[in-house]
Structures are given as structure tokens and as C-alpha cells.
Amino acid sequence: MSLKIYNSLTRQKETFTPINPPYAGMYVCGPTVSGESHLGHARPYVTFDVLYRYLLHNGYKVRYVRNLTDAGHFEEEGREAEDKISKKAVLEKLEPMELVQKYTNLYRWAMDRLNNLPPSIEPTATGHIVEQIEMIKKIIADGYAYEINGSVYFDVEKYNTDYSQKGQPYGILSGRVLEEQIESTRDLDNQDEKRNKSDFALWKNAPPEHIMRWQSPWGEGFPGWHIECSAMSTKYLGEEFDIHGGGMDLQFPHHECEIAQSTVCNHKMPARYWMHNNMITINGRKMGKSYNNVIKLSELFSGSHPLLEQPYHPMTIRFFILQSHYRGTLDFSNEALQASEKALKRLMEAVEWALTNWVVKEAQPAADKTLDGKVQKLVHEFKEFTDDDLNTAKVLANMFELVSVINSVKDKHLPANALASETVMLLKKQLKLFVEDIFGLKSEREGDDGKLEGVLQLLIDIRKEAKGRKDFVTSDKIRNELIALGIQLKDEKDGGMSYTIG
RNA sequence: GGUCCUGUGGCCGAGUGGCUAGGCAGAGCUCUGCAAAAGCUUCCACAGCGGUUCGAAUCCGCUCGGGACCUCCA
Known part of the structure; x- marks a missing residue:
């Protein structure tokens, strides 16, 4: 029997067959390092860590790519362009990259404590501006994006029309139908730049207050929300790779947009297996900033x-x-x-x-x-x-x-x-x-240098002697004092003793 | 409003047609100087109502409840 995984794209379990065995490529959407990781973040990283470990165990040579989004995304598209990172940087009087470094460090610390293996490559969005610009140029050249006022938007409708004929309409991953989307998309401010509501930004013109900005063929600006994953997955895993993972909430629109961008550039569906983990809830509610129930x-x-x-x-x-x-x-x-x-x-x-x-x-x-x-x-x-x-x-x-x-x-x-x-x-x-x-589980006991163990062994010996002469006052004292310190002695059947800490 | 998911015993959570996971908590017993730990036994389920079937937690329909996405988000 071999590994079967549920592919969100086909909505069924499929046998995992890599494109180029024994190599396997896996891309997982990483965190935005403008804030601290919370309990919800632990889920995909633990889940895909187990998958990574399992693939390794099965003999695959896995390249596991998990990005760090450090360029900042919009709080809400179309509203006053607020780059998360630059906004917070002002509030906290920090350099954007200082903030990014701080939260990257915290994130890596948390990953390490959860015993998640480090990915093979952890590329950053800011480190791949050039690749993103090149990709956008390609999409424009192919006629699937247009520039307006220094911003570039992906033409979703054209993509949908052309690629529906090839059996790959926009919405193929999440099961959405573009026509229905257009009807139901909420009215947002500043939509007028886009030809259609469903179009999404590949590049945004940077307003003056933006700290993070890069020179591009369309003026100074910063990349759109989705292009970094397309650019980096293509660069490190190829035009077509094996597994793309992430949280369910990214299925639409993030992964849908990734598919559209990559398909236009590379003429291929980027990933074969799309995997989505579900959410962690608190009292039945998703953890989210808007619910005020985020536990870091x-x-x-x-x-x-x-x-x-x-x-x-x-x-x-x-x-x-x-x-x-x-x-x-x-x-x-x-x-x-x-x-x-x-x-x-x-x-x-x-x-x-x-x-x-x-x-x-x-x-x-x-x-x-x-x-x-x-x-x-x-x-x-x-x-x-x-x-x-x-x-x-x-x-x-x-x-x-x-x-x-x-x-x-x-x-x-x-x-x-x-x-x-x-x-x-x-x-x-x-x-x-x-x-x-x-599973990557390890004993909770923190590593000590053996001194504690020596001390405990001494106490165990003294207690054994006390028990030997039925001096239960002494033996109980040792046991009770230790339990107060969080160390529990257990008498074994064969007369031995063991202990657990914590 | 649209798309989709879901409702399992006190709690968490597997399970897609018959064999009724598992963990935690509760009860009893065994072991033990007493504990703890451990072992054994045990209580408590499949939201409701119909339907399909020899047989349904599992399939279908309806009702009620919960949630996700459509907007940054794992």
C-alpha cells in the first residue's frame, strides 16, 4: 500500500506519485511575519511537517519550501493602501526589516519548540522582488494583465474565458464559478482602477507613505498578494511540482490566484496535489483577529x-x-x-x-x-x-x-x-x-545535565532505606516534598522506583 | 445573498452500510504500608423527523443547530 492524500483539486483521495521520483517537491504557504504566530498557525506547520517527515521516511528526496511573507499585504484591497508592515512599523517606531526580523525569529523559535523540522528553503518575498517583476512582465506580455496608474492587475475574466476552454476555469480549486462571484462580490472603495471586481493586483503603486517600495517598470511600488508564491514555487520547485499545502482559508482566493498566475506563465497547473488543513476553533469559532480570540x-x-x-x-x-x-x-x-x-x-x-x-x-x-x-x-x-x-x-x-x-x-x-x-x-x-x-513527538522532559537525576537517585536511595526499616514518616516526607516540587515518585512492582517531572 | 462544510457519550475526537476507535473525566475492583502510577471491568453516543435497505452514526430527503469562504487570515 502506498500513500494516498486528499487532493482538494479533484476532491478525492489519490495515490501520491511524484513527477520525478525519487524527488518530491512540496510548497507550503508560510506566515506573514508582521506579527506573532498563533495556535492556528501551528496546525498547517505540524501537519505538513509530519507529511515531510513521512515522505523522507519513504525514501523521497524532498525539497520542502515554506515562504516567509515579509513584504506586507493590504489590510483590505482597494481601501487606503495600508501596508501592514509599514503601518505597524510606524506605530512601533521600528524599521520594517527590524520588525520582520523580530517576528521571523519568534516564528522560528516556535517552530523549533513544536519540533517542526526546518524546511529545505525558506524564501522571503522581499528577496524575490526581481522574480516577481519578471513574472508580472510575462503575464502582461501574454495579455492577461494590464497596467493602470502604476499598478498592474490580473485580468481574471479573460483568463477564465480562455482557460475554461482548456478545462481549467478560474475557480477550479475552490469550486467557485466566476459569474456568480461577480454578482456577489462586495462593493469596495477604489475599485474603479480595475476593469472587473474579480481582478486582483499583481503590483501596486506605492503611495508616498509606504516605506516598503521597489522600483519596477510601472514605477515605485510593491508586489500584490499572491505573486510571491507563484514566483518562488516556480523558482525552487519548477513549473510543475508535487504538493502545494496551506490552510483552508487560503484556498480562495490565494491559491486560486496562484494557479491563474502560474498557469499563464508556465502553461501548466503548478501543483499536482493541493492539500488544505482545516482550522482550529475556539468555542466553535475560528481563531482570527476579527474575533479577538487569538492565542499566540x-x-x-x-x-x-x-x-x-x-x-x-x-x-x-x-x-x-x-x-x-x-x-x-x-x-x-x-x-x-x-x-x-x-x-x-x-x-x-x-x-x-x-x-x-x-x-x-x-x-x-x-x-x-x-x-x-x-x-x-x-x-x-x-x-x-x-x-x-x-x-x-x-x-x-x-x-x-x-x-x-x-x-x-x-x-x-x-x-x-x-x-x-x-x-x-x-x-x-x-x-x-x-x-x-x-510524528515528531519527544518527551516533554527538558534536557538536564544529569545532576538532577543524580540528586533524585540519592533521594530515591534514602527513601528505599527508610522504607526498608518501615520508617514511613521519612519515606512519605521525601515523596510529599518532591510532589510539592512537581516531581512524582512511583513505587514499581519489583521494588524499584521511578519518577516523573511536571 | 452566493458557495461549501458540519452536528458522535460530561469534554476532545476517529469512524461512510453490519465487526459499535482512542484519549481525558466518572464508577468499581486489583496491586500497594499509604499514595501515585499501572492493569482489569464499567457507565454515558451517534441533532430531530421521514425514507432506502434484511440491516444505517454511516446513503437520500426535510427540519433545526453550528461553522467556513466570498475581505487580511493557518
Whole structure:
């Protein structure tokens, strides 16, 4: 069985077949670094990180491109041209690039904490002004864009007319029909420049107050909203590449416009597989500036937001995201996050124990054939479920069934020889592969230098001695004082002791 | 208004025609000096009303509710 992914373009699951194996190209729309990343941003980056990791595991040589939008977009098209970055820069008395740097750093920090692998290339819009201008020139030359007052607009209607005949009308990705769009598009100010309401800007003339501006054949200005992704994906992945990902809210108009621009320039549909993750909601509502319910990632990690009852570790967030399917909405609540926190802890402790302490004799047959078969099946399904459009939720469900088995062996509720040694080896290997390498989950325990562990071992030894002479006052004191510090001692069945922090 | 998605037990969340995930919370039991942890058992579902079918959470229709996009947005 091979990887199947849901292609928004065809509205069905399709077997993933790269254009030039073993190479695979993947483009994911990155953040606008004029502000801090929030919980909602974590979703696509975690989702596509898992896809990236899985493709790598499957032996593909993946080039993963995720852009940084640092040129600023309009707050609202047609209104007073307000470049987000320049506006904020004035308010905060910062250079635009200083602001960009600040939020880029914060974004990378958050990505790192979420254990997202860095992409192969993280191109910036400002670093590709030349490519964008060249692309716009090409579109004008082909007759699909027009210049007016120093701005350039894409002629959507002409594109739709011409490309409908080729089976690729404008709206093909989102299922919109241009004629209906024209009817329903809201009236915005300053629309008069455009020939049609549905036309979109490729280049905007910069009003004097704009700080970010570049010289172009049409005067000083800045690129439109969508052209950077077309320019950069073409440059680094080619005219036709494998996967294009992003949030559902980008499907229209952003990705639709990308398709139109790239198709005019390169005469090809840019990407074969279009993938869209769904939104994270808070009390059923999408997170968004307009709803005033945005929780920044740094606030989530530190717990400093009125909606938060406590801080949440980045791994809890990652696990929370993986517990649902990426195409469904995921509703945030403290209760849900707390459930994830506990579940993750349970999973990681069992996995850690299995990987480090579960040793089996060579060539040992299974004493419990039924259980052995069940474990085999659960483990084999890791791949099967992941192949099925990244169903991480089902994989995790299987893992939890295995956690019970692992803990039973650990606590000697199950004999050590219940499973065949081969099965145990397979289980350990696949758990490590999926939990750590593919899902990117790691123990929440922060790395220490071993000193803490030494101290704890000392306390454990003292407590053991106290217990040995039935001095429960001392042993309970040690345990109670430690729990007050957030360190929990656990007496094991075999007389040993373990601890968990946090 | 247009386009589309969705409604699963206290909470989160899988599941597309029969085999009724999983996590957290609750209850009971086992283990334990006592805890914790762990294991076992257990309670609580498929918005409503019709229809198709031998059989539906799963397909169809209607009703009600929620949401997304159409505007920066993951």
C-alpha cells in the first residue's frame, strides 16, 4: 500500500506519485511575519511537517519550501493602501526589516519548540522582488494583465474565458464559478482602477507613505498578494511540482490566484496535489483577529492569556493536533488540552519504558498467540493509517492500545514471554519510528545535565532505606516534598522506583 | 445573498452500510504500608423527523443547530 492524500483539486483521495521520483517537491504557504504566530498557525506547520517527515521516511528526496511573507499585504484591497508592515512599523517606531526580523525569529523559535523540522528553503518575498517583476512582465506580455496608474492587475475574466476552454476555469480549486462571484462580490472603495471586481493586483503603486517600495517598470511600488508564491514555487520547485499545502482559508482566493498566475506563465497547473488543513476553533469559532480570540504560541507555552488556565507544553500542542485528522476542524479548550497533556505523558512514558527496558530473549515464541497477533496487527496499521491521508488520529488510537500491553508487561500483569521476541522487536522499532521520527513527538522532559537525576537517585536511595526499616514518616516526607516540587515518585512492582517531572 | 462544510457519550475526537476507535473525566475492583502510577471491568453516543435497505452514526430527503469562504487570515 502506498500513500494516498486528499487532493482538494479533484476532491478525492489519490495515490501520491511524484513527477520525478525519487524527488518530491512540496510548497507550503508560510506566515506573514508582521506579527506573532498563533495556535492556528501551528496546525498547517505540524501537519505538513509530519507529511515531510513521512515522505523522507519513504525514501523521497524532498525539497520542502515554506515562504516567509515579509513584504506586507493590504489590510483590505482597494481601501487606503495600508501596508501592514509599514503601518505597524510606524506605530512601533521600528524599521520594517527590524520588525520582520523580530517576528521571523519568534516564528522560528516556535517552530523549533513544536519540533517542526526546518524546511529545505525558506524564501522571503522581499528577496524575490526581481522574480516577481519578471513574472508580472510575462503575464502582461501574454495579455492577461494590464497596467493602470502604476499598478498592474490580473485580468481574471479573460483568463477564465480562455482557460475554461482548456478545462481549467478560474475557480477550479475552490469550486467557485466566476459569474456568480461577480454578482456577489462586495462593493469596495477604489475599485474603479480595475476593469472587473474579480481582478486582483499583481503590483501596486506605492503611495508616498509606504516605506516598503521597489522600483519596477510601472514605477515605485510593491508586489500584490499572491505573486510571491507563484514566483518562488516556480523558482525552487519548477513549473510543475508535487504538493502545494496551506490552510483552508487560503484556498480562495490565494491559491486560486496562484494557479491563474502560474498557469499563464508556465502553461501548466503548478501543483499536482493541493492539500488544505482545516482550522482550529475556539468555542466553535475560528481563531482570527476579527474575533479577538487569538492565542499566540508564546502565550500558549507560557500560559499568559485570559483564556488559558495553565501553560501548555509545545509537545502537548503537537499531540493535540495529531489527535485529530487534519481536514477536520479542531476545537480548542483547556479541558481538551489538559486531556492531551495527560495522554501524551502516558504514551511517552510507556514508549520510553519499552525502548529502554523491554528486553527479550532471542527467538522466543509467543506464549499468547492471540495477543501476539493483535499486537502485530496494531503495529502494521501504523503505516496503513498514515498512508490513508495521514490519519494520525487512528495511529495514535492504536498506540494507546499498545500502551496497555506495554504497561501490563512492565507491571508483570502479563508474562515476559507473552509476545514473541520478533513481535517485541517490531513493536519497539515501529514505535520509535512513528512516535519520534514521523510524528515528531519527544518527551516533554527538558534536557538536564544529569545532576538532577543524580540528586533524585540519592533521594530515591534514602527513601528505599527508610522504607526498608518501615520508617514511613521519612519515606512519605521525601515523596510529599518532591510532589510539592512537581516531581512524582512511583513505587514499581519489583521494588524499584521511578519518577516523573511536571 | 452566493458557495461549501458540519452536528458522535460530561469534554476532545476517529469512524461512510453490519465487526459499535482512542484519549481525558466518572464508577468499581486489583496491586500497594499509604499514595501515585499501572492493569482489569464499567457507565454515558451517534441533532430531530421521514425514507432506502434484511440491516444505517454511516446513503437520500426535510427540519433545526453550528461553522467556513466570498475581505487580511493557518
